[in-house]
Amino acid sequence: MEILADANDYIPNLPYDICLTLMHVxxxxxxxxxxxxxxxxxxxxxxxxxxxxxxxLVEIGRFxxxxxxxxxxxxxxxxxxxxxxxxxxxTIDLPKGNVVELExxxxxxxxxxxxxxxxxxVREYTRKRIPKAMEDQL
Numbered sequence: 001m002e003i004l005a006d007a008n009d010y011i012p013n014l015p016y017d018i019c020l021t022l023m024h025v026x027x028x029x030x031x032x033x034x035x036x037x038x039x040x041x042x043x044x045x046x047x048x049x050x051x052x053x054x055x056x057l058v059e060i061g062r063f064x065x066x067x068x069x070x071x072x073x074x075x076x077x078x079x080x081x082x083x084x085x086x087x088x089x090x091t092i093d094l095p096k097g098n099v100v101e102l103e104x105x106x107x108x109x110x111x112x113x114x115x116x117x118x119x120x121x122v123r124e125y126t127r128k129r130i131p132k133a134m135e136d137q138l
Contacts, residue, residue, distance in 0.1 A: 044070065092118075 046054075054066045063069040083089045094102075102114045111117035 051066075054069045057063050057069050058066055063072065080089050080091075099114070102111075102117045105111045105117045106114060111120060
């Protein structure tokens with residue numbers, strides 16, 4: 001199965017000015033207008049099971065289109081591989097209960113995002129553990 005990750009997947013055969021308006025509306029970052037001139041069509045070949053998994057993500061509502069799912073994966077890949085040298089990016093899997101608790105922290109205003117809540121928790125844990133570890137070594 002061939003999947004195209006391009007703006008034209010949304011709006012084929014429409015005039016350029018209408019496409020530009022729709023791209024702005026469909027853009028993840030509402031402050032950034034993505035024009036067709038700023039995109040590049042790339043054809044991606046995937047194994048059938050991967051293509052079906054992407055289609056399933058669309059069916060369950062995680063993404064509006066397969067192209068959106070592919071763009072999200074590419075964005076995540078690029079961000080993970082182009083972080084500043086002083087930052088180490090890690091990925092963790094959490095039980096759903098912990099994620100719900102983190103979402104509550106964000107909703108209550110204790111953190112600005114789930115990532116921020118995790119960073120704060122790690123920072124606090126580290127602050128408590130380092131002095132104890134230093135004492136244990138003496």
